Amino acid sequence: MREDSLTLFGFGGDDERALFEQVQTVSGVGPRLALAMLAVHDPAQLSSAIATGNVTALTKVPGIGKKGAERIVLELRDKVVPVGTGETKATPEVPAATTPGDSQVAEALVGLGWSAKQADDAVAKVAKLPEADSATTPVLLRLALRELGR
Structure with missing residues (x-):
């Protein structure tokens, strides 16, 4: 939601939504780029590419260059969980919501x-x-x- 537009995002499943939100935690990655990533790769492929450090697969997404892909891998490699497990790893420095x-x-x-x-x-x-x-x-x-x- 911004001053000039209300944008609604829809997802085919919880895995897509979770990955969409997780990818946006990287600086320089917004909702449009996160959607582009999910449009090019399915959630399993995307999480696998991030977890294994496959920069080539990430650069196939329009708007992601080599440096951007390396930054995504660097920031998310340890946080990405294989799709379908239903769990996500929390960042260690941010305590989870308690109530x-x-x-x-x-x-x-x-x-x-x-x-x-x-x-x-x-x-x-x-x-x-x-x-x-x-x-x-x-x-x-x-x-x-x-x-x-x-």
């Missing part, structure tokens, strides 16, 4: 256009605040938006 409110806030931030990593970072910072202990989801969302606005 249902935290995950709802993170999902809302992603829906508003921030990357999953930015949303998780903001939720983690907000969770450490003293006023977050007894806060409701809307209050947590407001605090996270304030954090992202800095």
Whole structure:
């Protein structure tokens, strides 16, 4: 969601959606490039290419050059899980959402256009605040938006 457009993305399965979100955590990869990656490769091929460091397969995607492909492999090699296992590896430096409110806030931030990593970072910072202990989801969302606005 941006000032000038509302964009809705649809996926054939949970694997595609999970990979779409995970690929966007790499700097320089936005929703359009992530969709292009899924258009060229199916989720199994894409996760395999990232996990094995197959830069050639990644450069077949329009908009990804050799350096971009190397950056994607470097940042995601240890985080990509084989498709179909139903699990994703969390980044070690970002704690997972601990309450249902935290995950709802993170999902809302992603829906508003921030990357999953930015949303998780903001939720983690907000969770450490003293006023977050007894806060409701809307209050947590407001605090996270304030954090992202800095």
